[in-house]
Amino acid sequence: GCSGGAPEADSAASGVPSGPRKRGGTFRFASASFNEATGADPELLGGGSSFPCYDQLVKWDANQRLQLELAEEFAPDPKDASTWTIRVRDGVEFHNGKTLGADDVMFTINRILDPKLGAAAAALLGAIDPAGLKKLDKRTVRLKLKYPNSQLPDGFTSFCGVVPVGFDPRNPVGTGAFRQESFIPHQQWAGTRNPHYWRPDSAPYLDRVELIGLSSPVAAVNAMLSGQVDAIDTVLISQLPRLKQRKDLVVVESQTGSVQFVSMNCRKGQLFEDPRVRKAFKLMLDRQQLVNTIYSGHGAIGNDVGVFPQWDSACDPGLPPPAQNLDQARALLREAGKEGMTVPLRVAELLPGMTETAQVLIEQAKKIGVTITLDQVRDNAQFYTGEYYKAQLQIDYASTMSMYGGAEYYWLSDAGYNAAGYADPEVDSLFKQGLAATGAGYDAPLRKVSRIIQDEGPWLVWGRQNVFSAFTRKFTGITAGAGGGSLNEYGLWNVSLA
Amino acid sequence: MTAVAETVKQAIEVADLRVDLADRDVNVVRDIGFSLRPGQILGVIGESGSGKTTVGSALLGYARPGTRITGGSVVVDGVDVLSLRGPALRKRRGELISYVPQDPFSSLNPCRRLGAQLAETLAVHGVDSKAEQRERIERILEDVRLPSTKEFLRRYPHEISGGQQQRIVIAMGFICNPKVVVLDEPTTGLDVTTQAHVLRMVRELCERHRTAGIYVSHDLAVVGGLADRIGVMYYGRLVEAGPADAIVRAAGHPYSRGLIQVIPDPHRRRVLSSVRGRVAPLDERPDGCVFAARCDLAEPECRTGEIQPVALESGHVAMCRRTEVVRSSPPANAALAARVSAPAEAGQGFLSVRELTASYSGYQVLKDIGLDVPRGLVTALVGESGSGKTTLGRCIAGLHEEATGAMTVGGSPLRFGARNRSREERRTVQYIFQNASEALNPRRSVRDSIAEPLITLGSVAGSAELDERVDALLDDVALNPRLATRRPSELSGGERQRVTIARALATDPSLLVCDEITSALDVSVQASILLLIERLCAEKNLTLLFVTHNLAVVRAIADRVAVLDTGVIVEEGAVDQVLDSPQHAYTQALLKDTPALDLD
Amino acid sequence: MKRMLAARVLFALLTLVIISIVVFAATQALPGDAALVQLGKQATPAALESLRARMHLDQPLVAQYWLWLTDLVHGHLGNSLATNMSVGALIGDRVANTLVLLVVTGVIALPLATALGILTAIRRDRAADHTASVVMLVIVAIPEFVFCLLFVALFATNVLHVLPAVSLIDPDQPLLSQASAFVLPVLTLVIVSLPYIARTVRACMLEALESDYVAMARLKGVPERQVIVKHALPAIAGPVFQVSAQTLAYLAGGIVVVETVFQFPGIGFAFVQGIQSRDLPVVQALALMLAAVYVILNSVADLGTVAMTPTLRKGAR
Amino acid sequence: MTDVETAEAAVGERTRHKQRGGFGLLVRAALRRTEGRIGLALVVLVAAVAFLGPFFSPHSASELISAPYALPGDGTVLGADGLGRDVLSRFLNGGNVILALALLATAVGVGAGVVLGLIAGYRRGVLGQVIMRILDIVLSFPSLLLALLFLSIIGVNWWIIVVTIAISHIPYVARVVESGSLAVIGRGFVQYAEMIGVPRRRILVREILPSIVAPLTVQFGIRVTWSIGIISSLAYLGFGRQPPSVDWGMMISENQSMLLSNPLPVLLPVAAIAVITVGANLLTDAFGQAAGLSGRRGQSA
Numbered sequence A: 001g002c003s004g005g006a007p008e009a010d011s012a013a014s015g016v017p018s019g020p021r022k023r024g025g026t027f028r029f030a031s032a033s034f035n036e037a038t039g040a041d042p043e044l045l046g047g048g049s050s051f052p053c054y055d056q057l058v059k060w061d062a063n064q065r066l067q068l069e070l071a072e073e074f075a076p077d078p079k080d081a082s083t084w085t086i087r088v089r090d091g092v093e094f095h096n097g098k099t100l101g102a103d104d105v106m107f108t109i110n111r112i113l114d115p116k117l118g119a120a121a122a123a124l125l126g127a128i129d130p131a132g133l134k135k136l137d138k139r140t141v142r143l144k145l146k147y148p149n150s151q152l153p154d155g156f157t158s159f160c161g162v163v164p165v166g167f168d169p170r171n172p173v174g175t176g177a178f179r180q181e182s183f184i185p186h187q188q189w190a191g192t193r194n195p196h197y198w199r200p201d202s203a204p205y206l207d208r209v210e211l212i213g214l215s216s217p218v219a220a221v222n223a224m225l226s227g228q229v230d231a232i233d234t235v236l237i238s239q240l241p242r243l244k245q246r247k248d249l250v251v252v253e254s255q256t257g258s259v260q261f262v263s264m265n266c267r268k269g270q271l272f273e274d275p276r277v278r279k280a281f282k283l284m285l286d287r288q289q290l291v292n293t294i295y296s297g298h299g300a301i302g303n304d305v306g307v308f309p310q311w312d313s314a315c316d317p318g319l320p321p322p323a324q325n326l327d328q329a330r331a332l333l334r335e336a337g338k339e340g341m342t343v344p345l346r347v348a349e350l351l352p353g354m355t356e357t358a359q360v361l362i363e364q365a366k367k368i369g370v371t372i373t374l375d376q377v378r379d380n381a382q383f384y385t386g387e388y389y390k391a392q393l394q395i396d397y398a399s400t401m402s403m404y405g406g407a408e409y410y411w412l413s414d415a416g417y418n419a420a421g422y423a424d425p426e427v428d429s430l431f432k433q434g435l436a437a438t439g440a441g442y443d444a445p446l447r448k449v450s451r452i453i454q455d456e457g458p459w460l461v462w463g464r465q466n467v468f469s470a471f472t473r474k475f476t477g478i479t480a481g482a483g484g485g486s487l488n489e490y491g492l493w494n495v496s497l498a
Numbered sequence B: 001m002t003a004v005a006e007t008v009k010q011a012i013e014v015a016d017l018r019v020d021l022a023d024r025d026v027n028v029v030r031d032i033g034f035s036l037r038p039g040q041i042l043g044v045i046g047e048s049g050s051g052k053t054t055v056g057s058a059l060l061g062y063a064r065p066g067t068r069i070t071g072g073s074v075v076v077d078g079v080d081v082l083s084l085r086g087p088a089l090r091k092r093r094g095e096l097i098s099y100v101p102q103d104p105f106s107s108l109n110p111c112r113r114l115g116a117q118l119a120e121t122l123a124v125h126g127v128d129s130k131a132e133q134r135e136r137i138e139r140i141l142e143d144v145r146l147p148s149t150k151e152f153l154r155r156y157p158h159e160i161s162g163g164q165q166q167r168i169v170i171a172m173g174f175i176c177n178p179k180v181v182v183l184d185e186p187t188t189g190l191d192v193t194t195q196a197h198v199l200r201m202v203r204e205l206c207e208r209h210r211t212a213g214i215y216v217s218h219d220l221a222v223v224g225g226l227a228d229r230i231g232v233m234y235y236g237r238l239v240e241a242g243p244a245d246a247i248v249r250a251a252g253h254p255y256s257r258g259l260i261q262v263i264p265d266p267h268r269r270r271v272l273s274s275v276r277g278r279v280a281p282l283d284e285r286p287d288g289c290v291f292a293a294r295c296d297l298a299e300p301e302c303r304t305g306e307i308q309p310v311a312l313e314s315g316h317v318a319m320c321r322r323t324e325v326v327r328s329s330p331p332a333n334a335a336l337a338a339r340v341s342a343p344a345e346a347g348q349g350f351l352s353v354r355e356l357t358a359s360y361s362g363y364q365v366l367k368d369i370g371l372d373v374p375r376g377l378v379t380a381l382v383g384e385s386g387s388g389k390t391t392l393g394r395c396i397a398g399l400h401e402e403a404t405g406a407m408t409v410g411g412s413p414l415r416f417g418a419r420n421r422s423r424e425e426r427r428t429v430q431y432i433f434q435n436a437s438e439a440l441n442p443r444r445s446v447r448d449s450i451a452e453p454l455i456t457l458g459s460v461a462g463s464a465e466l467d468e469r470v471d472a473l474l475d476d477v478a479l480n481p482r483l484a485t486r487r488p489s490e491l492s493g494g495e496r497q498r499v500t501i502a503r504a505l506a507t508d509p510s511l512l513v514c515d516e517i518t519s520a521l522d523v524s525v526q527a528s529i530l531l532l533i534e535r536l537c538a539e540k541n542l543t544l545l546f547v548t549h550n551l552a553v554v555r556a557i558a559d560r561v562a563v564l565d566t567g568v569i570v571e572e573g574a575v576d577q578v579l580d581s582p583q584h585a586y587t588q589a590l591l592k593d594t595p596a597l598d599l600d
Numbered sequence C: 001m002k003r004m005l006a007a008r009v010l011f012a013l014l015t016l017v018i019i020s021i022v023v024f025a026a027t028q029a030l031p032g033d034a035a036l037v038q039l040g041k042q043a044t045p046a047a048l049e050s051l052r053a054r055m056h057l058d059q060p061l062v063a064q065y066w067l068w069l070t071d072l073v074h075g076h077l078g079n080s081l082a083t084n085m086s087v088g089a090l091i092g093d094r095v096a097n098t099l100v101l102l103v104v105t106g107v108i109a110l111p112l113a114t115a116l117g118i119l120t121a122i123r124r125d126r127a128a129d130h131t132a133s134v135v136m137l138v139i140v141a142i143p144e145f146v147f148c149l150l151f152v153a154l155f156a157t158n159v160l161h162v163l164p165a166v167s168l169i170d171p172d173q174p175l176l177s178q179a180s181a182f183v184l185p186v187l188t189l190v191i192v193s194l195p196y197i198a199r200t201v202r203a204c205m206l207e208a209l210e211s212d213y214v215a216m217a218r219l220k221g222v223p224e225r226q227v228i229v230k231h232a233l234p235a236i237a238g239p240v241f242q243v244s245a246q247t248l249a250y251l252a253g254g255i256v257v258v259e260t261v262f263q264f265p266g267i268g269f270a271f272v273q274g275i276q277s278r279d280l281p282v283v284q285a286l287a288l289m290l291a292a293v294y295v296i297l298n299s300v301a302d303l304g305t306v307a308m309t310p311t312l313r314k315g316a317r
Numbered sequence D: 001m002t003d004v005e006t007a008e009a010a011v012g013e014r015t016r017h018k019q020r021g022g023f024g025l026l027v028r029a030a031l032r033r034t035e036g037r038i039g040l041a042l043v044v045l046v047a048a049v050a051f052l053g054p055f056f057s058p059h060s061a062s063e064l065i066s067a068p069y070a071l072p073g074d075g076t077v078l079g080a081d082g083l084g085r086d087v088l089s090r091f092l093n094g095g096n097v098i099l100a101l102a103l104l105a106t107a108v109g110v111g112a113g114v115v116l117g118l119i120a121g122y123r124r125g126v127l128g129q130v131i132m133r134i135l136d137i138v139l140s141f142p143s144l145l146l147a148l149l150f151l152s153i154i155g156v157n158w159w160i161i162v163v164t165i166a167i168s169h170i171p172y173v174a175r176v177v178e179s180g181s182l183a184v185i186g187r188g189f190v191q192y193a194e195m196i197g198v199p200r201r202r203i204l205v206r207e208i209l210p211s212i213v214a215p216l217t218v219q220f221g222i223r224v225t226w227s228i229g230i231i232s233s234l235a236y237l238g239f240g241r242q243p244p245s246v247d248w249g250m251m252i253s254e255n256q257s258m259l260l261s262n263p264l265p266v267l268l269p270v271a272a273i274a275v276i277t278v279g280a281n282l283l284t285d286a287f288g289q290a291a292g293l294s295g296r297r298g299q300s301a
Ligand SMILES: Nc1ncnc2c1ncn2[C@@H]1O[C@H](COP(=O)(O)OP(=O)(O)OP(=O)(O)O)[C@@H](O)[C@H]1O
Pocket: B021, B028, B046, B047, B048, B049, B050, B051, B052, B053, B054, B055, B064, B065, B066, B067, B218, B282
């Protein structure tokens, strides 16, 4: 897909470096996601995918455009989207001195596909046939897919750190800018500069990086204010004034496609089986109020797809912004015979503010005579369990998504996280059609999918969120990114002393 | 001339001593004045609350919390203690004048060894050398007949007996060779034998060390044989003071006479009488004579103006306008009383105990007891502390079950353990506890306490009848039914004991076991309780087992007596017979140790 | 004394065994499948099965308990489910941190509180006493997390910037060089534990000062300072020891809040994190450990009290 | 037999009256003390806010009535929280459940503690020993942890909060009751009741219980304070009530991030908890002093 390009962040403040960079220094970074890091395996959720000791074949850049990293080439056969070639860069060295090659790529892919591992990206890479992997030469792998997939690289954009053959997560080795020095789960990861990094120039510039786990966002801000860390991400909006008061700190606001979405159970016999009920809920929302209260206005109204055209051209750019219409919502409910319905809303504080969203939703639903009760999951670990697939109404989240990710994860009838039980044969076939298309033929069917999802899909996506990070002026090289992940989309190799 | 010479020789001279409450303008004691020569002992007597302790501690310049010394002088060996302050006063305490407290156990620090506490007394008064400390401790312990071995000195206060504790505090009082020792009821709570030891010891120590002693007690019988001079206190005043002999034989104050008349005598049965009425509260100090309200001889003039001391003979003064009349009226207790009931024959026992053996978790305290309590008579059970009197009483009452043997009441067997007995048996046998404040639930009113047995064992219909019965019982024990709503803490000790008697009477019992029901009371209160018991026995045809350690009380009240020595009955028989010619050595010793006033 | 010691140790062990059963039962009684809970979004059937076997979930409960207990006795605390690291390695440093925290708190709070209690008792009903008791009351009344928030604002982020706001402790550095990380947690713990000890000390001291034996000592002419040091203090040693150990034991549980707010890498914080991530072996080990600290301190309190109170010592023989 | 029963009933009634009289005496003595009166005033003040507050609340606690973080003045009396809800209304609505739960937990815990303590103290023997040893074990588990463990396992439920807190009270109360009844059991009045064969239950209720009313009252005060503390700590740690209902502990944790910009939403509930705790402590002290107990308070752990 092509892109509208991210609006420029406060680039003066973020001090995009000009001129020669300084070497040295230790960068202490309290990353919100690191707190959940329980292991160093880059393929696992809660693993080491965010550690700067791994690189991927491809990656989203700051504007959510696909960028080649370790891959020098990652392309389909021009006529057949089911045959792909990956060639890695020459001379890339792992931390243990071994040179990156085709074997390592095949090992990594097989590892991800191994159901015993439970890798996070496996769901997106379902097209890959392990038996269809073939080493063409030292640096080249040929993939023969089970079915055509024109968007295969998209599946490699997250949780796909490349590891060497025989990788052992207890002794992690990657190609990243920093090699692991020590790791205490939840608490601290320390890495030292990889002098043999593959990027040109003298990157990485820092001697050392420390990732620090702080379980509370307020604690992170406190640590920042008291000078214990050099950067934090995912700052609570309520804390912005405290940070902005300080002249020695820079606050970066990134416009992202990160969303909280409310998913409605459309399985047979469930409350939202009838599309009219879903429609009524979509019309019930006062999206601006939600954006104003939950994001304090730092964000924009959502589109119920959860994918935004400025970052993925496969999403229809002409989708009308859904507007509140209480009368129509009431009428639809009446038609569907669900007047005065009561529905439990399942929510956990997976991200700060999710419980608050629930509370606003409860208030808004009252306006069309719907009673939402709260089913609060206090234990985040309990959220994605069996109940996840049974709840009538629940709040989940995603960082900036593509249509491909949305479909593969959530909307296809056999998607792995299709908690809503959404099943629309038309969506399934349109998606298949898009995957089979080569070249620019992907966008048209997927735009159609986006319209269907917006109109009668299982989601309420009331807004997207701007994400804030902060760092001290002692460092430079930190820029806004659209991904909604961490600072610089984890590109710490580019950070240096100011 | 001689007067001057006398003054010089005084060990202590007290004049116009006055103590007030600290926060209110209420006088606790006043106009206290006396003097003592070295080696002399002054006995201070008076009923509870008369201000004895207050005076005793004021002599050391010490006012208890809540009180204040507001006037007077205490000159000891030429030093006015009351004019001293701070370290100067501190240095004199213990060295010049020392104090032996009423309750030795609570006055010894439970966390410090005996040796350390004795040595400290020396150390704070300048005896620093360990050797000298050691030597003086040895000497004083020998004086009070305690061992001075290392092992003994390393003990803690709770590791020695009550009598030994008492001797330790006495040793502490004498260890610095003070000029004056104040002994505050040091024998209350000890049994007669130990008491006799302590009294002898105090006498000896005072003589040997040329120390003047001030011996506080409520019992004139105790002080009578010990003191050279006696001061009688009433309501914060020294109402009479003089040579011991003069006070005992020819008291000039009606209160002193009253005190003498309440003392039973182990050697002969005398008619007891008690002083009527109660002391007024401190803040209602009456005009005129403080005793007038309770005095049979009071005239209207007694109730106005200041009463001046009247000098009787040399060194004998009484605060009474009518000393002449008092001294000329015949002593009420001179008459010997005869028991109405004839001593019953042995074998006619209403209660009979056979081969009773009792123990506490295997440790035997009663051995093979055989005892008969004849119907309608008062049988006394005497013995030293620890001899097993209470245990026997509790066996009979059904409160002690670790026992074997046989008991019968009125011919039918009596089981051990109240819960094993029938209603009727529980009704027939009643028990009155030694300590009335223990025996009454502090949270329940008098009425509730008395109603309890009526409800459990009696047959009363409705609350109106219940109230009636309670009132009648209170009337029986000469208590105003208005007291029914009070709680025990709002009663005096004597009143409390009357309530427990009323409670025991509630079930209309045939046999009453009284366990030392007077030993915690003032002699004057004791007399009134004994009178009450005597009357009730006659009126209600009660059979009494009266447990006591006091042979004088036995003589006053009992028809028969059994003597218990370490769990064995050593002698039994009619009172007059046993006490006039005791056969067993133990009984003889007991009799010898029982203090008595020599009125003849 | 020896028999009493043996009995107390035996009882403490019994307590721990029972607590281990309770902890085990409680944690294994988790609703749903512990393995499923653990894997969450990544739960594929194969992953589930291997995890179940690893957790011995396929065996009967009693067998699971026995396995767990025998491992425990051999010093194997099992492997953390979340991190797959050995629990011992995972919480070793945290145990040390917490112990240091408790010890430092004790070393500061106990003498301070005792002194405060004694002083206020001696100056009973004077201004100092009243002020102290009002301050203590207010401290008791304010939840401990409020103190944490207050101290952070005061010393770290807003007024002064002299102390760290969160306690980041690098296990590779000597703790001494990271003393600043301990200051605020210790300060909070000291403040919240002060009132309990000080008030008990004051009450015991008043009781002692009003006792007959103190009056007796004064009447013997013992100087006031010596009355307090030699007569009153020995008498309060037992209760003070008792309340001190109990306060420390209480703190062992109370550190949860303080450690969480300061993100202090100790066992209280680890316990909360373990509960949140459903890391059963970690929760089990920590629950047992906290209970053990509690049991040990309480036993020490009892034994110490007996040792310091002659009347009890005799009774114990 | 029947007249005995009627008499007993009649006396029972009067005795109960008297006992209230006895307790009333204690209350009156406590309230004669300045700290007792101040304490009562503070407790009543906060209780009134908590229980009557909902009737005076200008808005509902969950209604979004203004812009988020609105400061006092813009249409609200005390400002708005992060969602634009009225701080005053939330404060007024947030106390009743915390106090009610604390009272309930304390009542249940103290009740159970009294029963177990009385059994252990009066019956002694094996049963008593077993009870006390089991309670020792309960005592050796930090109550906050116990609560966290149960809440995280079983889920957040008001009755679990009540039960866990109640359980944590039992050993303390039972110890006080046991030692209180042990002290009384050898006393003459209990022995006398035994002797005349008063039924055991009646002895417990009539003779023993009244003797421990004073220390029990003091314990109750300490326990209520303790309950409030734990409940607010739990709420702060995220185990409190479920939105949209509100409680003070939740208010504190929700709003602590804005403590410095608008402290009221945090300070109000903190102050309320502090004031009622101070009040309960003062009142408890006054009771203790009135009953002649030494000022030594039960260890509050
Ligand atoms: N601090 C005080 N506050 C109020 N009244 C006091 C105080 N101290 C003593 N009294 C009163 O002073 C009077 C004298 O008390 P004191 O203890 O000297 O009597 P006592 O003759 O030694 O009595 P006992 O024989 O019972 O020891 C009593 O009526 C007592 O109630």
